Amino acid sequence: xxxxxxxxxxxxxxxxxxxxxxxxxxxxxxxxxxxxxxxxxxxxxxxxxxxxxxxxxxxxxxxxxxxxxxxxxxx
Amino acid sequence: xxxxxxxxxxxxxxxxxxxxxxxxxxxxxxxxxxxxxxxxxxxxxxxxxxxxxxxxxxxxxxxxxxxxxxxxxxxxxxxxxxxxxxxxxxxxxxxxxxxxxxxxxxxxxxxxxxxxxxxxxxxxxxxxxxxxxxxxxxxxxxxxxxxxxxxxxxxxxxxxxxxxxxxxxxxxxxxxxxxxxxxxxxxxxxxxxxxxxxxxxxxxxxxxxxxxxxxxxxxxxxxxxxxxxxxxxxxxxxxxxxxxxxxxxxxxxxxxxxxxxxxxxxxxxxxxxxxxxxxxxxxxxxxxxxxxxxxxxxxxxxxxxxxxxxxxxxxxxxxxxxxxxxxxxxxxxxxxxxxxxxxxxxxxxxxxxxxxxxxxxxxxxxxxxxxxxxxxxxxxxxxxxxxxxxxxxxxxxxxxxxxxx
Numbered sequence: 001x002x003x004x005x006x007x008x009x010x011x012x013x014x015x016x017x018x019x020x021x022x023x024x025x026x027x028x029x030x031x032x033x034x035x036x037x038x039x040x041x042x043x044x045x046x047x048x049x050x051x052x053x054x055x056x057x058x059x060x061x062x063x064x065x066x067x068x069x070x071x072x073x074x075x
Numbered sequence: 076x077x078x079x080x081x082x083x084x085x086x087x088x089x090x091x092x093x094x095x096x097x098x099x100x101x102x103x104x105x106x107x108x109x110x111x112x113x114x115x116x117x118x119x120x121x122x123x124x125x126x127x128x129x130x131x132x133x134x135x136x137x138x139x140x141x142x143x144x145x146x147x148x149x150x151x152x153x154x155x156x157x158x159x160x161x162x163x164x165x166x167x168x169x170x171x172x173x174x175x176x177x178x179x180x181x182x183x184x185x186x187x188x189x190x191x192x193x194x195x196x197x198x199x200x201x202x203x204x205x206x207x208x209x210x211x212x213x214x215x216x217x218x219x220x221x222x223x224x225x226x227x228x229x230x231x232x233x234x235x236x237x238x239x240x241x242x243x244x245x246x247x248x249x250x251x252x253x254x255x256x257x258x259x260x261x262x263x264x265x266x267x268x269x270x271x272x273x274x275x276x277x278x279x280x281x282x283x284x285x286x287x288x289x290x291x292x293x294x295x296x297x298x299x300x301x302x303x304x305x306x307x308x309x310x311x312x313x314x315x316x317x318x319x320x321x322x323x324x325x326x327x328x329x330x331x332x333x334x335x336x337x338x339x340x341x342x343x344x345x346x347x348x349x350x351x352x353x354x355x356x357x358x359x360x361x362x363x364x365x366x367x368x369x370x371x372x373x374x375x376x377x378x379x380x381x382x383x384x385x386x387x388x389x390x391x392x393x394x395x396x397x398x399x400x401x402x403x404x405x406x407x408x409x410x411x412x413x414x415x416x417x418x419x420x421x422x423x424x425x426x427x428x429x430x431x432x433x434x435x436x437x438x439x440x441x442x443x444x445x446x447x448x449x450x451x452x453x454x455x456x457x458x459x460x461x462x463x464x465x466x467x468x469x470x471x472x473x474x475x476x477x478x479x480x
Contacts, residue, residue, distance in 0.1 A: 010438045013397070031401040033436070
């Protein structure tokens with residue numbers, strides 16, 4: 001199942017780091033707000049998409065379909 | 076007429092019961108099945124099948140769901156909801172009670188726009204006539220003024236936190252709404268129609284339409300007609316019929332706004348025979364939305380009319396999302412410059428580009444609605460827009476109106 005980039009449009013403040021880190025899928029409008037290419041994230045870009053989501057200063061960007069990290073088992 | 080009335084004042088409980096009998100006690104699944112079969116579509120603007128919506132809430136409810144009867148009616152050209160609430164409040168209450176039974180709700184909220192005082196008073200009086208068990212689970216919440224207060228997540232947000240601004244979804248109200256419970260947000264006209272279908276059956280509703288269309292509904296007809304007002308029409312009757320119902324046209328008409336500011340313009344010439352039903356309209360790329368039918372007189376300029384609407388829509392942004400705040404403002408300013416025949420070079424091109432960038436970029440569908448309106452204007456008034464970019468106006472040069480100095 002593909003992963004999708006989801007954005008919380010209210011949290012988004014137009015910082016623009018996402019477009020810097022993922023120019024293949026995200027570009028900025030005239031006011032610095034992201035325009036995201038629709039559709040699932042190509043496999044080759046999933047890593048970059050994850051990093052773009054982590055870089056967002058207000059946590060507005062999310063890569064859906066990402067599993068929540070499981071707690072490490074105690075060795 | 077089922078939904079509105081020529082009588083002055085609201086219909087009281089005794090008259091309502093005498094005319095329609097008591098509400099049948101259908102089982103929830105039977106009731107939802109009847110709504111499915113009737114083909115009843117929501118009348119708040121989105122036209123979503125009512126039975127399907129009730130089922131979605133019922134499936135998630137374990138008895139503590141909520142029904143929010145939406146009578147906010149923030150669309151400036153629409154008057155049908157307030158007319159319905161003012162004339163037949165008991166029909167609306169019946170619909171809400173049916174919905175509550177169908178989805179397993181113990182809390183009913185009538186969300187009425189602050190400006191609709193006659194409607195609110197009629198509902199208040201009608202609720203007071205009902206027995207204690209109904210009064211105990213129903214309340215009226217006054218919706219603040221503003222275009223987006225009637226948006227479903229805004230309505231829920233207002234009830235929860237006193238803030239009538241849309242919120243990010245998912246989860247949508249049918250999953251988690253008032254007090255975190257599954258909430259059915261349904262337009263008051265949809266509820267009234269459900270109350271009639273429960274009594275008379277789905278075949279009755281279907282039979283009311285003309286041709287292959289099903290059902291009846293309320294339109295607010297305005298603009299270049301002799302008697303602007305709220306009219307009940309059979310779906311499948313035409314745009315021409317709607318004009319006739321409103322006393323006929325008062326002047327030549329070039330364009331008609333269908334569905335309100337959340338709808339779009341259509342060229343009158345092409346659409347006189349347009350059957351007013353969802354299927355026929357969808358095939359022609361238009362929609363009835365909340366039932367607004369506004370005829371633009373030929374002597375009015377479509378660019379000016381559009382500029383006024385877009386300026387209003389920009390002012391009504393909840394101001395939570397950049398693309399809406401900045402995008403709509405920029406588009407409104409450029410469209411106003413075009414309307415005034417003092418555009419900057421490239422204004423029309425910029426309006427096209429910015430409009431194309433609006434859909435899907437807000438938390439709610441406000442920018443999408445504006446984009447739809449603008450897109451239709453760019454098509455229907457394409458020649459006028461091009462002339463305005465050249466600092467001229469077709470309506471003026473056609474000699475049908477005086478130039479404003």
